[in-house]
Amino acid sequence: MANNVTALADNKLQGKKMTGHKITWNTLVKQKQLIFMSVPMLIYILIFSYVPIWGWLMAFQNYKPAKGFFEQKWVGLQNFKYLFKDDNFIRDFRNTISMSFINLILSYVTAIVLALLLNEIKNIFFKRTVQTISYLPHFLSWVIVTGIVATCLSTEGGIVNIVLVKLGIINSPINWLSEGKYFWGIVGATNVWKELGWNTIIYLGAITAIDPALYEAAGLDGAGRFKKMWHVTLPGIKATFVVLLIMSIGHVMEAGFEIQYLLGKGPVLDWSETIDIYVIKYGINQFNYSLATAAGIFKSVIAIIMLFLANNVAKRLGEERLI
Numbered sequence: 001m002a003n004n005v006t007a008l009a010d011n012k013l014q015g016k017k018m019t020g021h022k023i024t025w026n027t028l029v030k031q032k033q034l035i036f037m038s039v040p041m042l043i044y045i046l047i048f049s050y051v052p053i054w055g056w057l058m059a060f061q062n063y064k065p066a067k068g069f070f071e072q073k074w075v076g077l078q079n080f081k082y083l084f085k086d087d088n089f090i091r092d093f094r095n096t097i098s099m100s101f102i103n104l105i106l107s108y109v110t111a112i113v114l115a116l117l118l119n120e121i122k123n124i125f126f127k128r129t130v131q132t133i134s135y136l137p138h139f140l141s142w143v144i145v146t147g148i149v150a151t152c153l154s155t156e157g158g159i160v161n162i163v164l165v166k167l168g169i170i171n172s173p174i175n176w177l178s179e180g181k182y183f184w185g186i187v188g189a190t191n192v193w194k195e196l197g198w199n200t201i202i203y204l205g206a207i208t209a210i211d212p213a214l215y216e217a218a219g220l221d222g223a224g225r226f227k228k229m230w231h232v233t234l235p236g237i238k239a240t241f242v243v244l245l246i247m248s249i250g251h252v253m254e255a256g257f258e259i260q261y262l263l264g265k266g267p268v269l270d271w272s273e274t275i276d277i278y279v280i281k282y283g284i285n286q287f288n289y290s291l292a293t294a295a296g297i298f299k300s301v302i303a304i305i306m307l308f309l310a311n312n313v314a315k316r317l318g319e320e321r322l323i
């Protein structure tokens with residue numbers, strides 16, 4: 001049964017790949033309306049994403065705002081050498097990578113599972129209700145979300161401590177936000193709660209594009225719901241998953257800023273500070289703009305390397321890729 005369904009799915013995917021063609025001038029002319037529609041966005045990206053790159057030169061200077069650009073003192077790689085010798089930066093790099101991968105794994109696993117479960121719900125009203133409820137946290141600001149998290153984890157009336165004590169899991173309330181070993185888990189769980197419903201949208205869209213004939217073939221072979229999910233739905237959204245994963249790996253240095261800055265106080269600083277907070281704390285607040293720029297360049301370089309590495313791995317495995 002699994003072989004028949006998998007073969008049918010592979011044939012359809014191969015058919016889609018074979019219909020692909022290279023972009024030519026004739027294609028661009030035929031789609032000129034779409035090209036014109038994309039021009040404003042391209043201009044926006046050019047002005048706000050590429051033009052400011054000239055500011056990276058500050059990382060190679062001892063930049064002083066009071067002086068003109070040509071009056072700045074050039075220091076070469078001195079700021080980068082300082083970063084790699086700074087224990088605070090190394091610690092923040094560790095925290096950034098760790099929290100980013102935790103968020104990445106949890107968000108993808110939970111989003112795919114929820115999309116699969118929602119796809120199996122036949123009651124449209126119940127399905128839309130669950131979708132709406134799961135989407136709502138996405139529209140809350142991180143200030144509100146961190147306030148909710150702090151209240152829920154409070155030792156004085158926090159719902160988490162009350163439930164755990166009632167269930168006998170803990171003997172007394174725990175001050176979750178004062179112990180660093182819990183902080184990464186709190187960040188991961190909060191991100192899942194806030195973005196879970198929003199992350200499922202594209203997977204639900206990909207599931208609707210799967211040919212119903214595949215499910216019918218699986219049903220004729222005696223497959224139940226779980227086998228259909230495993231042998232039809234998951235292979236059908238694999239390409240979408242791989243492309244989104246590559247894009248997310250390109251943002252691996254974006255572990256977040258708001259939740260770490262708002263909840264990471266006092267005892268948990270060694271676990272909560274990220275490179276973004278490092279830039280604010282040791283760069284901008286101390287008027288060391290060159291150091292802040294160097295840290296930003298480091299983030300961008302690591303992100304580009306990870307993006308191309310993930311894309312190359314996907315290419316070698318024969319999966320969908322960005323480039």
